[in-house]
Amino acid sequence: MRVLLASAFALALFAARAEAQPLNVYCSVLQDWCTLMTQEFEKKTGIKVSLVQKGSGETLAQLRAEKTNPKADIWWGGTGDPHLAAAEEDLTEAYRSPMLAKLHDWARRQAEQSKFRTVGIYAGALGMAYNTELMAKKKLAVPACWKDLTKPEYKDEVQISNPASSGTAYTAVATLVQVFGEEPAFDYLKQLHKNVNQYTRSGPAPARGTARGETTIGIMFLHDAVAEAIEGFPVKVVSPCEGTGYEIGSMSLVKGSKNLDAARKWYDFALTAEAQALAARAKSYQTPSNVDAPIPDKAPKLSEMKLIAYDFAKYGGAEERKRLIARWEKEVGSLPK
Numbered sequence: 533m534r535v536l537l538a539s540a541f542a543l544a545l546f547a548a549r550a551e552a553q554p555l556n557v558y559c560s561v562l563q564d565w566c567t568l569m570t571q572e573f574e575k576k577t578g579i580k581v582s583l584v585q586k587g588s589g590e591t592l593a594q595l596r597a598e599k600t601n602p603k604a605d606i607w608w609g610g611t612g613d614p615h616l617a618a619a620e621e622d623l624t625e626a627y628r629s630p631m632l633a634k635l636h637d638w639a640r641r642q643a644e645q646s647k648f649r650t651v652g653i654y655a656g657a658l659g660m661a662y663n664t665e666l667m668a669k670k671k672l673a674v675p676a677c678w679k680d681l682t683k684p685e686y687k688d689e690v691q692i693s694n695p696a697s698s699g700t701a702y703t704a705v706a707t708l709v710q711v712f713g714e715e716p717a718f719d720y721l722k723q724l725h726k727n728v729n730q731y732t733r734s735g736p737a738p739a740r741g742t743a744r745g746e747t748t749i750g751i752m753f754l755h756d757a758v759a760e761a762i763e764g765f766p767v768k769v770v771s772p773c774e775g776t777g778y779e780i781g782s783m784s785l786v787k788g789s790k791n792l793d794a795a796r797k798w799y800d801f802a803l804t805a806e807a808q809a810l811a812a813r814a815k816s817y818q819t820p821s822n823v824d825a826p827i828p829d830k831a832p833k834l835s836e837m838k839l840i841a842y843d844f845a846k847y848g849g850a851e852e853r854k855r856l857i858a859r860w861e862k863e864v865g866s867l868p869k
Contacts, residue, residue: 560610588699611699616848619649661757700735707777
């Protein structure tokens, strides 16, 4: 009898500990949005969240490193290409959320393409922004096109993130390859290198640097620069004349999650109009994937841009991603300044 009681007590204790285990979220959007989403999810569900914020390229590398012993339960946010690569590498878990029917076509296509191992949660266009005060002070012409950024007068005036750590920068490389062709695109990137003052670790960093006068021009997703302009910084955005790519910010369940039920609850909540409306409160201005979610008034209007037919199937592939990043590191990132 004592043995049975002891066993029952041990099982109850184990169950209580399992229930108390926090949901481990890897978050690849801005910290304010990560934090607000966490707070609202905890209030709604009573589930505690342990949050790690880092760029999508870094998160993909971490998931690879942790493949045999996953630490995370869900990866929320960040560019879709690394999410697609993670799906291809069997790092993520298939899940058909009951919320899929409420999503825009482009978000559902992301899910279908990955065999439901990832899903679109927002969209945002790539482009450039400039600091109006620095541009006037230095008497520089406002760039209108990608090719403008290689002009000699912009030497050390441009900032972009590093494609090895940033999904934003990888999207830029893949975009330029699709706009110009691969060989001309890498010739362009080598010319651009002469004008780059810093390759930042995270994708939004050039928006912050441009806003605060650390660089005259930044390359980023335009909603990141819009957020700085709304805060009162002297920033204006430009959608390049040749055409530009865009991201489908995504979300994936981590394969081997130790808290899968809670992870699915986060997943379903994140696809609701209620959750997606939190973005604007956190000063993030992407286009949400839920058809009922309000598009922030200040969000860049994708319909007014020359968007390319970005090939997510090809450039979201793990091998193509590795190849392009390796080529960039060898031919561009290693160049002297």
